[in-house]
Amino acid sequence: MSSSSAAVTTTKNRKGGRVLEYGPDVAYLLFNIWYLLAGVLALYLSPLHWAVMNSNSPASSSAATSRMRSILIRNFATCYIGYAPWHWYLYGANGGAPPKAAKRKFNTNMPDPSQHERDRFWTFVGFAISAYLECILVEATLNRRGEKNYDATSFSAAFVAVATFSVPWFREVHFYFTHRALHLRTLYKYIHSLHHKSINTAVWSGLAMHPLEHLVYFTCLVPYAIMLYLSNGAWYAAIPFYYAKLHSELSPIMGHHGFEGLGGSEFHHGHHELFNCNYGSPAVPLDYWLKTDAASMKAKKSK
Numbered sequence: 001m002s003s004s005s006a007a008v009t010t011t012k013n014r015k016g017g018r019v020l021e022y023g024p025d026v027a028y029l030l031f032n033i034w035y036l037l038a039g040v041l042a043l044y045l046s047p048l049h050w051a052v053m054n055s056n057s058p059a060s061s062s063a064a065t066s067r068m069r070s071i072l073i074r075n076f077a078t079c080y081i082g083y084a085p086w087h088w089y090l091y092g093a094n095g096g097a098p099p100k101a102a103k104r105k106f107n108t109n110m111p112d113p114s115q116h117e118r119d120r121f122w123t124f125v126g127f128a129i130s131a132y133l134e135c136i137l138v139e140a141t142l143n144r145r146g147e148k149n150y151d152a153t154s155f156s157a158a159f160v161a162v163a164t165f166s167v168p169w170f171r172e173v174h175f176y177f178t179h180r181a182l183h184l185r186t187l188y189k190y191i192h193s194l195h196h197k198s199i200n201t202a203v204w205s206g207l208a209m210h211p212l213e214h215l216v217y218f219t220c221l222v223p224y225a226i227m228l229y230l231s232n233g234a235w236y237a238a239i240p241f242y243y244a245k246l247h248s249e250l251s252p253i254m255g256h257h258g259f260e261g262l263g264g265s266e267f268h269h270g271h272h273e274l275f276n277c278n279y280g281s282p283a284v285p286l287d288y289w290l291k292t293d294a295a296s297m298k299a300k301k302s303k
């Protein structure tokens with residue numbers, strides 16, 4: 001555990017002992033806007049989307065297989081295009097960050113290359129699982145569309161707008177409570193400890209989880225999946241769903257890349273170093289309200 005204490009000291013030194021601070025984060029808001037635009041653009045500019053959601057052959061198993069293949073390939077491409085450039089920029093082919101960025105690393109040590117490899121593997125597993133979950137939703141939606149007794153539910157523009165803008169906030173709340181549950185002794189030991197193998201986190205660490213944790217993590221998509229299902233796959237109901245999906249797949253990069261700026265989260269970095277605090281993010285300060293932030297937990301221990 002010595003590497004952990006050294007890392008904590010580093011963090012404390014950087015912020016004069018105030019390991020983790022709260023406050024609105026402009027980078028967080030900008031990145032949310034980027035996920036939304038990227039998600040919607042990728043969705044509507046993609047011929048694959050139209051091929052999948054406007055397919056008229058739900059009953060054919062060969063069509064279902066080809067849809068599944070397309071979704072899996074698209075997900076792996078999203079994973080590579082989303083993560084690899086960040087890794088290349090911040091950790092470089094030879095293990096170093098650009099000098100300007102290097103000064104802003106939370107933990108001044110660079111992780112071992114084997115950590116990147118392990119985390120990359122589990123991140124790809126996560127993208128395979130999210131692809132599989134999307135396949136289930138797409139097939140269920142297309143089957144429902146094919147049944148005459150079901151009418152599509154239509155949602156008002158205001159409802160779609162509220163659902164879309166709820167995505168990052170709902171995800172923060174969902175993440176806090178599911179993450180806290182994963183720190184219960186048995187769940188931590190058998191499931192969440194895999195994510196915590198990386199103390200000095202890097203780009204690929206965010207979605208590096210046990211597959212059972214991936215399943216829990218992606219339940220944040222359920223409300224948006226239900227909406228897409230009830231609308232029989234309507235184009236407008238796809239917006240909040242694919243936004244939430246892209247957000248859940250790519251936002252862990254910011255939480256784990258390990259650098260100040262570029263949306264980097266010192267708050268979650270503190271969670272990896274200290275383990276039993278900072279379960280959520282400062283954007284929705286549940287840790288502060290429920291007294292699980294680093295300072296409150298330290299105060300509780302010293303009583």
Ligand SMILES: [Zn+2]
Nearest residue numbers: 179183192271
């Ligand atoms: Zn944790």
Ligand SMILES: [Zn+2]
Nearest residue numbers: 195206256268
């Ligand atoms: Zn983490």
